[in-house]
Amino acid sequence: MPNRLKKALNLLHSYWDLLMARTEQHALPVELSLGTTSFCNLKCVMCPREGSDGNLTPFDDHLGMEYFIQMKPYLERAREISLYGLGEPMIDRGYFEKVRFVTSHGADVSLSSNGTLLDEKRCREVIASGIKAIGISLDAVCEDTFKQVRPPGGFDEILENVKRLARIKKELGSPTPELHISFGVMKQNIQDVEKFPDLGREIGADILVVHPIIYQSRYAERTLGLDREVIAEAAGRAQKRAEELGLRFVYWDLDSGTFLKSLDHYNAHQEELNPRETRANGGKPKAYCHFLWRNAMIQGKGELFPCCYLSNLKVGVVENGNLRDLRNHPVLSNMRRSIFEGDPPPPCQTCPQMVPYSRKQILKNAWRELKQTLRHG
Numbered sequence: 001m002p003n004r005l006k007k008a009l010n011l012l013h014s015y016w017d018l019l020m021a022r023t024e025q026h027a028l029p030v031e032l033s034l035g036t037t038s039f040c041n042l043k044c045v046m047c048p049r050e051g052s053d054g055n056l057t058p059f060d061d062h063l064g065m066e067y068f069i070q071m072k073p074y075l076e077r078a079r080e081i082s083l084y085g086l087g088e089p090m091i092d093r094g095y096f097e098k099v100r101f102v103t104s105h106g107a108d109v110s111l112s113s114n115g116t117l118l119d120e121k122r123c124r125e126v127i128a129s130g131i132k133a134i135g136i137s138l139d140a141v142c143e144d145t146f147k148q149v150r151p152p153g154g155f156d157e158i159l160e161n162v163k164r165l166a167r168i169k170k171e172l173g174s175p176t177p178e179l180h181i182s183f184g185v186m187k188q189n190i191q192d193v194e195k196f197p198d199l200g201r202e203i204g205a206d207i208l209v210v211h212p213i214i215y216q217s218r219y220a221e222r223t224l225g226l227d228r229e230v231i232a233e234a235a236g237r238a239q240k241r242a243e244e245l246g247l248r249f250v251y252w253d254l255d256s257g258t259f260l261k262s263l264d265h266y267n268a269h270q271e272e273l274n275p276r277e278t279r280a281n282g283g284k285p286k287a288y289c290h291f292l293w294r295n296a297m298i299q300g301k302g303e304l305f306p307c308c309y310l311s312n313l314k315v316g317v318v319e320n321g322n323l324r325d326l327r328n329h330p331v332l333s334n335m336r337r338s339i340f341e342g343d344p345p346p347p348c349q350t351c352p353q354m355v356p357y358s359r360k361q362i363l364k365n366a367w368r369e370l371k372q373t374l375r376h377g
């Protein structure tokens with residue numbers, strides 16, 4: 001059966017799971033987040049790798065090519081694959097072999113990089129490998145700020161690398177990868193946000209993304225934390241400037257405390273993970289989580305996490321392609337159930353991935369996405 005048809009059938013299956021409000025998913029993931037390496041050459045102040053309370057994502061591990069081969073049935077059915085995790089993908093010497101293997105199964109692949117290693121050869125490989133979008137986080141508009149938030153620094157070199165990628169893309173007439181440049185706002189860099197659109201235009205960004213950072217420890221909350229309203233105001237001014245420059249701009253209003261709420265909740269209320277626990281809806285608003293419904297986030301040597309915010313909650317290790325079983329682990333089914341029942345656990349309560357549950361809207365989305373899948377895979 002062609003992969004496009006497998007993807008379409010799996011997509012329908014996945015929407016059916018949602019329409020039936022299944023806490024255990026029968027479909028395979030429509031989206032996969034696969035971290036190929038957890039090595040990194042920066043020491044960003046907001047990164048969970050550095051001084052996090054309870055972070056369980058692996059450190060300094062590669063996910064080998066053999067792992068990707070055993071994931072074949074999932075790659076054939078997923079529509080979108082994020083090939084990165086908590087590490088710098090360009091450090092992985094086998095990265096582009098993995099990208100080519102994944103893209104050969106017809107999924108849209110995206111990459112997130114810190115931009116430090118994007119030399120001429122890698123820029124050309126990024127373009128040739130068929131990656132649809134690349135995200136590069138700058139979090140600054142000058143070296144002074146950059147080296148405070150992303151030590152040891154190297155801002156000017158990264159700017160040159162980004163410009164190089166934009167230039168080669170233009171020379172080759174390639175529409176991909178779309179270049180997303182992002183800015184995670186914190187105390188140390190908020191003064192730079194307004195100037196971010198001008199920098200974005202200078203280096204050839206296609207889309208600018210601004211968002212509050214997620215605190216990964218109490219220490220980070222104290223040293224980096226800012227009021228959400230203050231960040232939203234600064235982002236509003238940046239958005240206005242981006243509009244004047246004709247640049248696409250996205251503000252992602254994350255709750256900086258999601259990880260810490262997760263830490264409190266899952267450490268202190270383990271009994272709430274009891275799979276047999278059921279609760280009536282009690283008239284509470286029903287919702288669902290985009291991640292828990294259709295995504296699977298795999299890091300390190302195959303560890304599965306509920307989503308990128310809950311890096312303190314390791315569900316298990318995906319081995320020999322057992323993702324189907326692990327995705328329905330009681331921890332995850334229980335989270336889906338409590339969200340469906342309008343009683344989400346604390347870290348989920350203000351999460352932007354929570355979507356109001358409307359059958360009419362779900363059917364509309366299913367029809368739109370099915371048409372896209374049959375057209376493009």
Ligand code: SF4
Binds near residue numbers: 040
């Ligand atoms: S570049 Fe990414 S993975 Fe590396 S330290 Fe910074 S935030 Fe962490």
Ligand code: SF4
Binds near residue numbers: 307347348352
């Ligand atoms: S709603 Fe909860 S599980 Fe879903 S992405 Fe947000 S924090 Fe993660």
